[in-house]
Amino acid sequence: MGRTLVFGDIHGGLKALKQVMQRAKVSAEDHLIFLGDYVDGWSESAGVIDYLITLSRKQRTTLIRGNHDDLVQQWLEGRALSPKWLQHGGQSTIDSYNAKSSKEIDKHIAFYKTFKDYYIDKENRMFCHAGFQNLNGPEHEWHSTAFYWDRTLWEMVCAMREDLDPEDLFYPKRLKLFTEIFIGHTPVTRINRTEPVNKANVWNLDTGAAFKGTLTVMDVDTKEFWQSDPVMQLYATESGRNEQSYK
Known part of the structure; x- marks a missing residue:
């Protein structure tokens, strides 16, 4: 039996992804869960997608959609985008795709379309990029964008008292739905942490790879x-993403 390994935000850092794969001694028996934001940041966004395409053919992978992945898919499909995307890593992704043929881009678009909004395993652990809002569970979410844009789940657990009992009347209902929830999206470096952070039953794996931090598995x-x-x-x-304009 292999392990279940979960990866934080990559943001175009193919060198970091290859390095952490080696350090974790990833084997073909492991189930790899990626929490999204494969692109926008460092110079190898298209290379990260190429790597994940090849990897997904060799072993079991679950790829979650991040907000940056959705933005890049929209750009690849020719849809209009806000200029703010360019300020938050989009230009590096555009540059990384300059050498790609239309056939290669079509293959990437098809791959982006396979990404999941969220994943729940047999142990009732939920994996998504950002969070969810519906108190009855993610399957009742009105808009799928919540799964890769919402920050209220992380803000909520960061604001909670650490001694709040799950049986307390005011314990958040969302947290009771799953044994554990694994997310990325909001770098823990924003609260001066460099390792995965656990709040209540939520684990945040985004250790700031887009900026000055590391990639974590x-x-x-x-x-x-x-x-x-x-x-x-x-x-x-390279400069990566501009942390001063982070959103």
Whole structure:
């Protein structure tokens, strides 16, 4: 039996992804769950997608859709986008696709369309990029964009008292639906942390790879984790995303 490994936000850092795969000694028996935001940041966004396409053919992978993945898919499909996308890593993704043929781009579009909004495993653990809002569960969500844009789930658990009992009247109903929830989207470096952060039954795996942090992979059963070098060191001649304009 292999492990279930969950990966935080990659943001075009192919070097970091390859490095952390080696450090975690990923094998063909492992189930790999990626929490989204494969693109927008460092210079190898298209390369990350190529790598994941090849990887998904070799072993079991579950790929979750991130907000940046949705933005890039829209751009690849020719839909109009806000200029703000370019300010938040979009230009590096455009540059990474410049050498791609129309056939390769079509293959990537088809791959983006396979990404899941969320995944729930047999142990009732939920995996999504950002969160969900509906108190009755993700299957009742009105808009799928919540799964890759919402920040209220993370903000809620960060604001909760650590000693709040799950049986308390005011314990958030959303948290009671799952044994654990694994997310990315909001870098834990924003609260001056560099490792995966656990609040209530929520684990945040975004350790700031888009900026000055690392890429993290965690064994969901044991909570052992591995990290790349700070991604900015692996791309020393690049600036990555602008943390000052982070949203």
